Amino acid sequence: MDDPVLLTGAGGAVGAAILEGLEDAYEWKLMFHSPPAEEPDHEYLVGDVSSEGDVAAAMDGVGAVIHLAGDPRPEAPWDSVLENNIDGTQKMYEAAVDEGVEKFVFASSNHAVGSFETDERTPEMYRPDDQYRLDGTELPRPGNLYGVSKATGEVLGRYYHDEHGLSVCNIRIGNLTRGHPPIDYERGQAMWLSYRDCAHIHDCALQADYEYEIVYGISDNDRKYYSIERAKDVLGYDPQDNSAHFDGEERVAEPEP
Amino acid sequence: MDDPVLLTGAGGAVGAAILEGLEDAYEWKLMFHSPPAEEPDHEYLVGDVSSEGDVAAAMDGVGAVIHLAGDPRPEAPWDSVLENNIDGTQKMYEAAVDEGVEKFVFASSNHAVGSFETDERTPEMYRPDDQYRLDGTELPRPGNLYGVSKATGEVLGRYYHDEHGLSVCNIRIGNLTRGHPPIDYERGQAMWLSYRDCAHIHDCALQADYEYEIVYGISDNDRKYYSIERAKDVLGYDPQDNSAHFDGEERVAEPEP
Numbered sequence: 138m139d140d141p142v143l144l145t146g147a148g149g150a151v152g153a154a155i156l157e158g159l160e161d162a163y164e165w166k167l168m169f170h171s172p173p174a175e176e177p178d179h180e181y182l183v184g185d186v187s188s189e190g191d192v193a194a195a196m197d198g199v200g201a202v203i204h205l206a207g208d209p210r211p212e213a214p215w216d217s218v219l220e221n222n223i224d225g226t227q228k229m230y231e232a233a234v235d236e237g238v239e240k241f242v243f244a245s246s247n248h249a250v251g252s253f254e255t256d257e258r259t260p261e262m263y264r265p266d267d268q269y270r271l272d273g274t275e276l277p278r279p280g281n282l283y284g285v286s287k288a289t290g291e292v293l294g295r296y297y298h299d300e301h302g303l304s305v306c307n308i309r310i311g312n313l314t315r316g317h318p319p320i321d322y323e324r325g326q327a328m329w330l331s332y333r334d335c336a337h338i339h340d341c342a343l344q345a346d347y348e349y350e351i352v353y354g355i356s357d358n359d360r361k362y363y364s365i366e367r368a369k370d371v372l373g374y375d376p377q378d379n380s381a382h383f384d385g386e387e388r389v390a391e392p393e394p
Numbered sequence: 395m396d397d398p399v400l401l402t403g404a405g406g407a408v409g410a411a412i413l414e415g416l417e418d419a420y421e422w423k424l425m426f427h428s429p430p431a432e433e434p435d436h437e438y439l440v441g442d443v444s445s446e447g448d449v450a451a452a453m454d455g456v457g458a459v460i461h462l463a464g465d466p467r468p469e470a471p472w473d474s475v476l477e478n479n480i481d482g483t484q485k486m487y488e489a490a491v492d493e494g495v496e497k498f499v500f501a502s503s504n505h506a507v508g509s510f511e512t513d514e515r516t517p518e519m520y521r522p523d524d525q526y527r528l529d530g531t532e533l534p535r536p537g538n539l540y541g542v543s544k545a546t547g548e549v550l551g552r553y554y555h556d557e558h559g560l561s562v563c564n565i566r567i568g569n570l571t572r573g574h575p576p577i578d579y580e581r582g583q584a585m586w587l588s589y590r591d592c593a594h595i596h597d598c599a600l601q602a603d604y605e606y607e608i609v610y611g612i613s614d615n616d617r618k619y620y621s622i623e624r625a626k627d628v629l630g631y632d633p634q635d636n637s638a639h640f641d642g643e644e645r646v647a648e649p650e651p
Contacts, residue, residue: 215484223480223546227472227539252556276533276608279553282484289480289546296536299509351533 140200141166142343145186145229148173150313151205151244151335158336163343168195170206186225189232196232201240201343204229211248213283222286223293230297238303241294242342245307245351247328247363249288251280254324263323265359265381272364273309273351291351298349306342306372310335311355311363318358318380327360331378341372356380397457398423399600402443402486405430407570408462408501408592415593420600425452427463443482446489453489458497458600461486468505470540479543480550487554495560498551499599502564502608504585504620506545508537511581520580522616522638529621530566530608548608555606563599563629567592568612568620575615575637584617588635598629613637 146152147167156165160178167173167181168191184191186206196202206229207222226243233241250271254262262269277288287309294305311328312319313335319325330338334356350371353363359381368374403409404424413422417435424430424438425448441448443463453459463486464479483500490498507528511519519526534545544566551562568585569576570592576582587595591613607628610620616638625631 215488219476219481219484224476227476231472252553274533276531277549277552278556279549280556282553285546285549285553288549289542292534292536292542292545292549295534296509296539296542299535299537 140164141180141198143168143195143199143202144205145195145203146170146205146207146209146244147177147181149205149209150315151310154313154315154332154335155203155339158333159340162340166195166199168206186229187220189228192225192228192232193235196229196236196238199236200238201242202229202233202238203242203244203339203343205244207244207286208283211281211283213286215282218283218286222283223289226290226293230293233303234297234301240304240306240343241297242339243290243294243305243307244287245291245309246284246287247309247311247353248281248284249277249279249291249309250275251284252278253362254280260323262362263327263360267362269362270364271353271362273353273367295349304347305349306345306347307351308338308342308354309351309363311353317383323360326380327358327362328355329358329378329380330354331356331376334376334378337376338368338372338374341368341374345372347371397421398437398455400425400452400456400459401462402452402460403427403462403464403466403501404434404438406462406466407572408567411570411572411589411592412460412596415590416597419597423452423456425463443486444477446485449482449485449489450492453486453493453495456493456495458499459486459490459495460499460501460596460600462501464501464543465540468538468540470543472539475540475543479540480546483547483550487550490560491554491558497561497563497600498554499596500547500551500562500564502548502566503541503544504566504568504610505538505541506534506536506548506566507532508541509535510619511537517580519619520584520617524619526619527621528610528619530610530624552606561604562606563602563604564608565595565599565611566608566620568610574640580617583637584615584619585612586615586635586637587611588613588633591633591635594633595625595629595631598625598631602629604628 145168165179318329352368356378357376402425422436575586609625613635614633
């Protein structure tokens with residue numbers, strides 16, 4: 138990929154994981170919501186995805202997009218996700234079409250399907266021997282309005298792909314934590330995504346050939362209720378981590394990736 | 395159903411079909427976007443679904459909702475569908491939860507799945523001998539931003555059902571025309587919905603027991619690419635019309651339903 142890759146939400150946790158893993162693999166153009174604490178080593182701007190002007194400036198000259206920006210709070214109120222996540226994502230897609238961007242990777246979320254975790258299915262579905270799987274072909278069942286906004290972002294991508302031809306990959310990101318999985322939290326261990334696997338799956342989404350995809354972004358955990366088969370098959374995702382490998386002493390001893 | 399049924403978008407075509415067929419079947423509370431030309435025979439108000447105050451006034455005292463209001467233009471610009479269709483529907487659901495409404499019927503649209511009509515499938519999919527069917531379990535593929543807004547309304551309903559328990563029925567309304575199907579328009583004949591079948595399917599949606607449903611609202615046309623099996627099975631939908639019965643002279647001679 139010769140043109141720069143625009144990374145929005147560059148100041149967030151997912152952005153940090155991607156930059157740590159792929160710092161030198163792409164020419165980055167970073168978009169921050171607030172001025173970064175340290176001067177970035179890459180071209181960057183500060184702006185808001187709900188501003189058409191900021192979005193146009195961000196998109197100028199890029200060949201691909203990883204769109205992470207938005208209100209990241211699962212409990213975010215409707216007005217905020219409407220503006221930042223839904224309207225902001227539509228503005229990003231419009232600008233991407235205007236710029237002729239070929240590939241658009243969208244940070245969707247496990248919260249788009251949070252209500253599949255019913256009282257009847259939990260906590261069994263979080264356990265290694267349980268066979269329940271979501272694979273991305275199911276209709277969304279958001280557990281909160283943030284999840285509604287992420288499901289809407291996926292639908293926007295479907296429309297822009299069908300109508301305008303850009304490749305769209307929606308990654309339903311699990312529970313990203315640095316170094317080791319959440320402790321004493323089965324659900325978080327089941328949807329754990331390590332930093333290096335997070336960088337790798339985004340690398341795959343920038344490299345692979347596809348039309349429109351919805352995949353789950355988790356490590357290869359023994360506990361899982363999200364299938365990663367589609368990510369493996371279409372994107373070539375080859376995760377290195379597994380939350381089961383971090384128990385007791387070993388968990389503490391594991392070096393940061 | 396003892397409490398009044400709120401009908402938003404009462405001044406539109408779908409609203410007219412419902413009121414013509416079910417005038418005396420329910421105690422109606424009508425919400426118009428513009429003042430009606432004639433004084434309605436039912437309680438009514440004029441208001442905007444993007445106004446929280448108007449929505450609260452509309453919802454006051456009702457037991458069920460048929461929510462049709464919104465920008466109905468397939469070519470509507472994003473800002474309008476964002477405000478009127480997406481934000482407006484969220485405000486309606488919030489108010490319905492506050493009021494303790496038990497049943498919420500949402501006017502979704504064929505445009506939520508318009509991009510399934512690819513060059514490869516058309517015009518064959520519009521023809522009586524073609525077996526291609528959408529059944530409502532497929533992920534949306536909107537053909538325009540209006541369709542994106544309707545798919546988002548469906549996701550909002552999923553969330554409010556899962557989180558708050560009200561029954562939600564999304565009816566993906568086809569091509570509603572009065573008296574007879576569109577002439578010389580295979581696609582419109584395949585998704586034709588007669589006025590009386592339109593009233594009937596909404597009656598079914600108010601009467602039947604269900605949790606969360608997505609059904610197609612078309613007559614029992616020989617030409618069809620939307621399955622009506624789910625509407626029959628769950629809602630007890632029993633359509634009386636078929637666009638194939640309106641040909642040439644007969645079409646012109648058919649009295650209005």
